[in-house]
Amino acid sequence: MSGIISGRVWKFGDNINTDLMLPNSVNGGAATLDEQAREVFSANRPGWVDEMRPGDFIVGGRAYGIGSNRPAARSLRHLGIACLLAETINGLFFRNCVNFGLLALECPGVSEAFEEMHTAEVSLTDCTVRNRDTGAVLQAKAVPDNLLSLMQNGGIFPMLEKQGLIAPLFR
């Protein structure tokens, strides 16, 4: 896997849970992806969805994505978040990042190394993370190529479609 991506950073703390990203008010009902994405962080950081723009990064603390299996990773992808970097990422949320196609890497030290609006640069060749504003370089934990590929190519459903295991979407 090759390539370098970069984006400006929004910082969030420890234990950012799934319900903050995808609140009950728009989960499990008739809400569209647009409507779900509008509510990301509405309880803990109202207005953020209007400030962020596609291509931005999220930098989180410990246990990012703790909570339920709801498709919160899909909401971040739908908003155009290019990469999630966190000290640690909840296992279930990480799997949903893989399966819904959101690039997510665990990177020890990342929450100390970045301030909000710094620009982060990630090399997918060796999983290094660089702060363009300070020059600091960190090593993110490696992700196996097949999982990285799913994260970068729309997740698991396109693969299952190609294999004839699920029907294509007609929407």
Place this chain on the structure above:
Amino acid sequence: MGLNIVEKILTRAGGGAPVAPGAIVVVEVDTAVLLDTSFMPHVWRDVLQLADPEKLVVVFDHKVPPPNRVSAQAHATGREFVKRFGIKRFHDLGREVGISHVLVTDRAYALPGSVLVCADSHTCAAGAFNCAARGVGVPEMVYAITTGKTWFRLGETIRYDLVGRLQPGVTTKDVFLHVAGVFGDHTNLNMEFGGSGLAHLSLNARRTIATQAAEVGAEFCLFEPDMVLLDYVGAHSSAPFEAQYPDADAVYSKRRTIDLSAMQPLVALPDAVVKNSVPVGEVAGEAIQQAFIGSCANGTLDDFAIAASIVRGRQVAPGVRLIVTPGSQQIYRDALQAGYVAMLVEAGALVTNSTCGACAGGHMGVVGPGETCITASTRNFKGRMGDPTARIFMASTATVAASALTGVITHPGRFMLEAAA
């Protein structure tokens, strides 16, 4: 070098090659559980073939009966799926419905030593049955049922040795709140429970801890098997299984001893479970409007027995709604037979049918703006049970029942002593 429980189960399920922490293991799935919410139109995809329909279980639990049209649609999609693929283990609305994590253990679908997956985060409940079970999300479930496989990232394991015996009025909910409060999140780590104290804990009591492992973000939470478990599974299933014990020289990243006799009733403060527990006394007197007992963590017959013993002959405080939701309709019937339901209803409790209900904030106990709820369920995140301005305190069934009677957060000690007298 010896292996711990999860390493043994994943080694077998992965085909026998030794696995070590850090490795990604591809495993055969023994049991795959689909829920009504798996069939919701915003996440479900039309499956064209299954690896093995015999390995599937379908349970409707989150939205039962359906509170809205989208849920009703999901139920219809699920029924069509069951029919098309001839799924035999189907728990539709009726006599045998219940919360999936309760059913898969009570029915012994979750076999010791096996691998079980379901979309839902609290799937780890079956760890109490020595089953490597965890939530994987709906897309992974589609992958698992169509290919028969999934993958796990094997983490390091923390061993918890339980010793001693709980005092009256103290439950394994409090043990969990102690672990979550003191040790915090277990992201990327497994939990393993064993020790001499296990002998004094019912399977229900063990499952409360295993269920809540999701709240500290554990990868897997496995309990050591003992005769209580093996006898139960043997009596409820004719399927072969091989329970897994840790080797004497198994490797753990940490070993911690929990003295059950030193535990006390705790409460998790609103909005988070991790590092958020305090003794009940610290928040005693907080006025509440709702008290909830239920969910995959606290909807057992044990919970009904505790709640009934506390409210028996008393009344729920004015201005408080006490909602009690059984973990399955079988538990409902057992609680009826034992007289618990009558005691609760006489006291003013609302006893609902079995469903995830109020715990998931979907229906049957949604909290309003600015309200305060004390809950014996799984999770207290901001907005979890309804409006994000509501405050959700989480505690044991005993503490919740006592609080419902007084209208303020209350230590259960006095009521438990009176119930025992």
